[in-house]
Amino acid sequence: MSKLNGNERWKTKMLMTEHVDEYERKEEEKTTGSKMLTNDEREMIRDLILLPHIDTMVSKSLKEIEHSGNVxxxxxxxxxxxxxxxIMQDTYRLQKELKLRNVRFIADEQDEFISYYKIFCRGYQERFGLTRDVMRTEISLRLTKYTAELGDSLKDHLK
Structure with missing residues (x-):
């Protein structure tokens, strides 16, 4: 329970939701003592690594379509x-969230089948690796999701 809950004084104050979220996150970190990377943050980093690859694939596809004679x-x-x-919206959202959580990462080295990244998280450093097979699978799933979302929004618009 945070200090904001049950405290009548906070009901009369104007607070931005980001400040409340940051305060509650810091309170949660104090109680759990966890400075290590969470699974949610790992997924966010994985997604942020994959999104530029997806964007590149879509850009190449768009260039091919521009030069085609398709009706x-x-x-x-x-x-x-x-x-x-x-893709850009998701990239900016993930960057903002990781910055709020004080998590950064940089490309470390690339093996034949694995890409490694260094993650700096609240004073700790961790190494994160993605295999090419996992990257291909995740990219395929993400592109399918984006396409399905676009299809759903078109269906909703046509109704």
Whole structure:
């Protein structure tokens, strides 16, 4: 329970939600004593590593479509651009969240099958690796998700 709960004084104050979230997160860290990376943060880092690769793939695909003689070229381009906008939104959201959590990462080294990254998290350093197979699978799943979201929004718009 944080100090904000049950304290009548806070009900009359104007607080930004980011400040409340940050305060509660710091209180939670004090009680758990955890400065190590959480699974949620690992997933966020993985996603932030994969999103530029996905963006590159979509960009290459858009360039191929631009030079094609396809009748539906305009529709494909619009769909690809919508997916790219969503990728950028997710990238900015993840960067902001990791910055709030005081988590940074940099590329370390790349093996034949594994890409390694150094993660700096609240004073600790950790090494994180992604295999090419995992990256391919996650990219495929993420592209499928983006395409499905676009399809759902089009269905909702046409109703």
């Amino acid at each position: 539906l070229k305009r529709a494909y381009l619009m769909a690809g651009q919508a997916i790219q906008r969503r």
